[in-house]
Amino acid sequence: MLSSKEKILSEAIVLFAEKGYSGLSMRQLATAANISVAAIYHHFPDKNALYLDAIRYAFSGKERVFAQVWESECSAEEKLARFVRALLEIMLQDRNFHCLMQREIMEANPERMHLLAQGVFNQQFCLLMQLANELAPEQDAHLIASSIIALVDSTVKCQPLNKNFPGRKPEHDLPEVIATHITGLLLNGLKKVNTNAC
Amino acid sequence: MLSSKEKILSEAIVLFAEKGYSGLSMRQLATAANISVAAIYHHFPDKNALYLDAIRYAFSGKERVFAQVWESECSAEEKLARFVRALLEIMLQDRNFHCLMQREIMEANPERMHLLAQGVFNQQFCLLMQLANELAPEQDAHLIASSIIALVDSTVKCQPLNKNFPGRKPEHDLPEVIATHITGLLLNGLKKVNTNAC
DNA sequence: GTCTATATGGCGATAGAC
């Protein structure tokens, strides 16, 4: 059973993701958590502090999912495939996480951005750069790492928009299909240009 | 000189992009537009209608920028490079446009999404699919087109976040550098897999 | 077409009882 504080936080994650910071009122949150507004203020000093705690709560434990990707002993190509698959799964399954992250990045508050980058994503980004260096030593690892994340992130984000475009097939919603496409594009794209001209 | 209505709309674009729908009050908008709240209600029936008009206003005329990309008589590879460059320029220069689009996609209101897809992006997406078909006839054009947009979009979006990660260099902010990287990755990635194994 | 004045209600936050 969740404590009151945890109940508030888990409801806050869902509702902040859906409505944004200013779109969610303390009254609405209190109703959703089956508690009074005053009780929320017992656990959190103000709305902003609650929001920050909710962000941290939503992001906690995500690194664990990637651990097995990096720990596995397989080729760099296979590691890339597994990373893409893992990131895609997280994004698709936990829409709240994806949505909160998007809002945070868009708001671009420097302080919160730094918290996010250092506290949550830094390790994954470093490991991804290492992988990029194995796959394409002669290219810019930072740009490649960010491209990998970009492909997964934006594909998930634009799913609802892309449904309106021609050429859409049912299988475009399947994680395996998306993952295979992205991995294929990346692996092929990262091969040495020379090997194409033999 | 802008009419009052245009003045309201252009201020609304900036402020809705920055603060979101619920983050911007009619009072704030009235102040920014140097007009009274009641005057805004003379031009627009309510806040929601104003928002929709602002979206349409922000998106108007964007197709024109892409026209020269498609009209030029050059190779498919060169067209891809020009498209990436054009999209990147729009996204980087007009942050309001990019931000509004992001918020719209995130909100995922089906009705507005359809308006956006059909009214604004459909033609570009179709031309992009045609191009994908020229570059890699054996692959899924819809997936490729969305990947191209994804790479540009998310790279722009994550710029502020990526500044916090290691390996960041000053040139990673330059449009040419980003465009070259993305185009290279795509062109190499879309080559027939067979040609790599000869 | 623009203004001042105002209606009505929701907002974040607090006081104080239990």
Added chain:
DNA sequence: GTCTATCGCCATATAGAC
């Protein structure tokens, strides 16, 4: 730790004069 009641403010929206 949770409640009811309330404060003061700002929100959207309207009425009616000029």
